[in-house]
Amino acid sequence: MTSLRKLLVLAAFAFLTMAAAGCGGSSSSGSSNGVVNITIWHGYIDAEGRAMTTLVNQFNQTHPKIHVSVHFYGNSDYALQKVLAAIAGGDPPDISYLYGSWAANIAESPRTLVLNNYIKNDPSFDWNDFWPAERQVATVNGKIVGVPALVDNLALVYNKKLFNAAGLAYPTKNWTWANLQAAAKQLTIPSEKQFGWAYVNDASEDTVWRFEALLWQQDGNILTPDGKHAAFDSAAGVKALTLLQQMAVNDHSVYLDSGNGLYANLFNSGHIGMLYTGPWDLSSFPNVDFGVQILPAGMNHQTISGPDNWVLFNNGTARANAAWTFISWFTSAQQSLHWSLLTGDLPIRASVLKLPGYRTYISKYRGVSTFVANLSNAVKVRPVTPLYPKISAAIGQAVQAVLLGKAQPQQALQQAAQQVNAILAAP
Amino acid sequence: MRFWRSDHVSGWLFVAPAAFLIILFGVVPIGWAVLLSFQHNDLLSPPSWVGAANYRALQHDPVFRKSIHITIVYTLLFVPISIAAALAVAVALNAKIRFLALYRTAVFIPVAVSTVATAIVFNWVFDPTYGIANWGLNEVGISSQGFFQDPNEALYTIVAMTVWGWIGFDVIIYLAALQGIPQELIEAAQIDGASRWATFRSVVLPLLGPATLFLVVWSTINALQLFDEIYNTTRGGPLQSTTTVVYYLYEQAFQFFNAGYGAAVALVLLVAILVVTLLQFLLSRRLVHYTS
Numbered sequence: 250m251t252s253l254r255k256l257l258v259l260a261a262f263a264f265l266t267m268a269a270a271g272c273g274g275s276s277s278s279g280s281s282n283g284v285v286n287i288t289i290w291h292g293y294i295d296a297e298g299r300a301m302t303t304l305v306n307q308f309n310q311t312h313p314k315i316h317v318s319v320h321f322y323g324n325s326d327y328a329l330q331k332v333l334a335a336i337a338g339g340d341p342p343d344i345s346y347l348y349g350s351w352a353a354n355i356a357e358s359p360r361t362l363v364l365n366n367y368i369k370n371d372p373s374f375d376w377n378d379f380w381p382a383e384r385q386v387a388t389v390n391g392k393i394v395g396v397p398a399l400v401d402n403l404a405l406v407y408n409k410k411l412f413n414a415a416g417l418a419y420p421t422k423n424w425t426w427a428n429l430q431a432a433a434k435q436l437t438i439p440s441e442k443q444f445g446w447a448y449v450n451d452a453s454e455d456t457v458w459r460f461e462a463l464l465w466q467q468d469g470n471i472l473t474p475d476g477k478h479a480a481f482d483s484a485a486g487v488k489a490l491t492l493l494q495q496m497a498v499n500d501h502s503v504y505l506d507s508g509n510g511l512y513a514n515l516f517n518s519g520h521i522g523m524l525y526t527g528p529w530d531l532s533s534f535p536n537v538d539f540g541v542q543i544l545p546a547g548m549n550h551q552t553i554s555g556p557d558n559w560v561l562f563n564n565g566t567a568r569a570n571a572a573w574t575f576i577s578w579f580t581s582a583q584q585s586l587h588w589s590l591l592t593g594d595l596p597i598r599a600s601v602l603k604l605p606g607y608r609t610y611i612s613k614y615r616g617v618s619t620f621v622a623n624l625s626n627a628v629k630v631r632p633v634t635p636l637y638p639k640i641s642a643a644i645g646q647a648v649q650a651v652l653l654g655k656a657q658p659q660q661a662l663q664q665a666a667q668q669v670n671a672i673l674a675a676p
Numbered sequence: 677m678r679f680w681r682s683d684h685v686s687g688w689l690f691v692a693p694a695a696f697l698i699i700l701f702g703v704v705p706i707g708w709a710v711l712l713s714f715q716h717n718d719l720l721s722p723p724s725w726v727g728a729a730n731y732r733a734l735q736h737d738p739v740f741r742k743s744i745h746i747t748i749v750y751t752l753l754f755v756p757i758s759i760a761a762a763l764a765v766a767v768a769l770n771a772k773i774r775f776l777a778l779y780r781t782a783v784f785i786p787v788a789v790s791t792v793a794t795a796i797v798f799n800w801v802f803d804p805t806y807g808i809a810n811w812g813l814n815e816v817g818i819s820s821q822g823f824f825q826d827p828n829e830a831l832y833t834i835v836a837m838t839v840w841g842w843i844g845f846d847v848i849i850y851l852a853a854l855q856g857i858p859q860e861l862i863e864a865a866q867i868d869g870a871s872r873w874a875t876f877r878s879v880v881l882p883l884l885g886p887a888t889l890f891l892v893v894w895s896t897i898n899a900l901q902l903f904d905e906i907y908n909t910t911r912g913g914p915l916q917s918t919t920t921v922v923y924y925l926y927e928q929a930f931q932f933f934n935a936g937y938g939a940a941v942a943l944v945l946l947v948a949i950l951v952v953t954l955l956q957f958l959l960s961r962r963l964v965h966y967t968s
Contacts, residue, residue: 330719330930333719333720354718354933355720357718357720357721358720358721442806444805450825450914451910451911451913451914452911452913452914452915453911504805507799507824507825507909507910507913507914508910508911508913509796509799509908509909511799511803511806515806520806635718635933638931638933639932642927646915646916649913649914649915650915653825653826653827653914653915655915
């Protein structure tokens, strides 16, 4: 019962020390001997952490006028709070890795660099080479506040052995919801505690974004085009939630994960036939011969993507220009491919696919080629607004109520829509 | 010279380092939270003063009301169950039996284990499909339960898990108190012809009063602040059935970025804990006997 208190104390401590550091005037970063020093904050570990060091060292060796220092800030989940404390103290990093879902929040800070002019004046950068979902997430009311750092999406990952045992053909790219539902039913063997599919049912964003992909597959939308009203309580939303209801409540073919990631262990031990998941999970399945396919279609095969950003902060023109030089080098096609080869992460630019080294990447990491192809199905993004966490919470309650058999799709979505309309209407 | 040598000053000098830390990390954050609770503050854009608006909004917030209800139910279950169970275990472990040290260690281990580790284990134990709890129930002919995934059972499952996790601490306190009871009092009762139960009820139990008072106050404060176990198992769900006051505060401040509103929740809780603790001390004057 004490760790929240510890967290608060730590936050207060960080706040005070950073405020104190801010009062002390100029800090370590800055310009000396014509070399501009900048800092970059990130939460990468393991292969990605090593790749970070490798690439930054390479940059520093080839760019004598700029020195980049890399700072590891721990778990990325808490990065926003740390960056906010640094801004309050007057000494933010020059660049920080931040989740895409925070773009609208961070855009409200006057210290955040708006990048439109940098992009316009740098013809080699080519903003349109980034995937559409990446560009939409980094853009808040027309202001570009981040450079894409990471991209992923949801696809269908299946256990080939369980499909063979059930006498089922592997999923194809022409699968529909009916195929998914039928296969899940056939893969479910209650006596062996085997399920056809799994769904994260903790009412968090994990629950919500999978539902949102289904909603878009029926041509539905989360909000109306003007962003002022809920739109998910439509026929498309009811269809999406009804699919979940039929599979979980009627067929009992879905393992409901209470949000602690047990589904990954269960898939790896051969208890679950299919998952809707992303490339980050693949390394958790060493014991399974798995295949990857794009999501089955409602009216279309849309998926959902959760891109993250490098956000730049204003510490004076010299440092801002140096930060731009670094980040445009770091996110170029050449370095993006280098990064993907070292880590297995999906390439952040479309032109990477045309580079000669791309084939090496595809053959080195199993399943990634489907995820890369699936990026073109990531057409829509979640609403870019600081109110999104509240919207997500309301939808999460609706989905969870239906999956637990406590509500009907239509009624649950209408109730959530009322809440969302109230949230959007609040001053 | 005399001033510097007086006990008064040296006493203050001794406590100064600790007092400084308590003020810095205890009093200052509380003061900051008080200010925050009168602001609209998303920790990002400049804050604005809103007077008591946060507190007024709390009055009409159905989720906040529900979280108070859930916290009270939890406390009313957790405190008596954990203390009664601890007393029973402590009395059993106060006897002279083989492997005594082993049992005492076993009872205390859950307290030393981190909450996160405990929660991961219990997520598996209470998994409706793969958990050992349902396997055990099925073996004795009881049908499977939902536990953490059933809105009607999740809170009681949390009670079971936290009683298991915290009982060791209570047992240690009771063991110490039991060993402080003078043997001659118990012998006197036996010479007067008191049965073992009568001795326990009329001699041992009253002498455990101070320990019980401490445990009631301590457990109540902890129960009213329940958070870690919720965060690591149910995350307030399913369907908000385990959203305690502190979990709600966390959601508001760190998920929805309503830091001012979250601070208002925290201050209401602070006042509630102060009142409950005061009441407990007042009541205890009539119920607890101290040996001189």
